[in-house]
Amino acid sequence: MAEPERRVWARNVRYEFMEWKLFWEGQLNRSDLEAAFDISTPQASVDLKNYRGLAEGNVEYDSTAKSFVPGAAIRPRFLVPSADRLLLQLRALMSGALPRDVVWFKTLPAIDMAPDVARHVDPECLRLILGAMRSRSALRIRYQSLTNSRWRVIAPHALAFDGARWHVRAWACDHKDFRDFVLSRIDEFGGAEAASYEPADDVEWHTTITLRVLPHPGLTDDQRRAIERDYGMVDGAREVEVRLSMAFYFIKRHNLDLIDLPPERVQLRLENLAEVGLRVAAAKEETRRRVIPSGGGGPADGLSHAADPWDSSPA
Template structure:
């Protein structure tokens, strides 16, 4: 029976078996019974079936009365990812994920630096999502750094800059595409059908490659540490990003600050001038397309 034809919950339990073997190094029958609320006969059936499919991964330790991973274990149902596990642990610490979703029998000691949560109003998000789905505008009272005023915007996408959620939208009063921080919207109500084309948002539709490298002012030993930190290959790390998000990435990583000490900056954006040029060209192309479309109408 293939993975597609096998019941989803059984595949899930097989994934759990491998998770326990890989991350904790042991699996008890009670782990399956308690986590999935299944009977002892069903647990025995799952273990027998798993050993038929991936017997080279598991062995029974009669001394400890537990199942252990073999030295050559190669998970078949679990996609091993340290990044995923660490994201889950972070979500647990922030309260975004319940304890039962983390399969450790005993949680490892852990903590995180305080994270300033920006709470988005659920009704605001609901209306923004509705506007994206129906291609309608919304009328919002938006608090910028300079003033607070009512604006009509037509959202077409959501974007996270690493700290805040934005809505990418057609600004009906400015005839251009802009980012609006969701937490700065304090009033919102449905608007009318919006006359725009998301394809004209060239900054959003264009993907560029950022060429990240260790800061040139670092010592050779420091540069090697940075290469390891960022999983660089041949002294560089290429990252694809939408042009509209490149600005936030550059600011968040301090890649625009040339006067930072090398040890503080750590990274440099080797092609920053090209990225700035691409942003400028994209803005100009969007403006050209918008004017052309308006002339056609």
């Protein structure tokens, strides 16, 4: 008779835990299994015995340390080792986003991170935004930009994180275009109302572009090699696929639009910066073409005609 699926899943999670301890912490004890999964000593012993049979060479018993240790050529079968994932977990732990028991270290390594001045998002704000996205409706919001505070009517269709803050991608009913609104700048809500728009018309959101990031040409050969290693470049370049609507944030975060900065400060150069601006402008024009009523046109139709391709970025 086949073993119940859930029992197999639970056992495989324990095997993954064993490999995590061996790979990242360098040792494993039966008591680790007992504490992490609230299982009996006999069950932990069976798990260890079965795992050693399945993954011969991955684990050895060190009689001096009185614990299991990784084999010389450990090849995890149940764990996908990812330094990025582990470091992200540690970062989330430091910021309070994850509880301590999610990270399987018995004793945490010494860690710290530079303070992050987080932008607070009110849970009621996010709840209303998500509700409007589900119902395809518009919301009246009082929005504080860098220049003024006023009531706006927006129809949200997506959320995005720019590396520092969350914003909502929405149809701006007053400007008749798609824009970004920083969630932490919404300080009051009015009622909901019907909205007539198609998320598919947000061409910037639905179109991607490949950015070619290079080491700054002003760097020395040693500096260039260091940057290539930092960013995992291949043949001196790193290709990054990004939505057109998010390209602005990537470029700003890495100072790729500030060509006068010292090479050691900016470190990178965007090979196709001009192409990004042209593609964003073309996407805005395509959106405008889609949403203008048949026969409409010209500034009197109430649509935004900004020349700046980054005009939809939040103020």
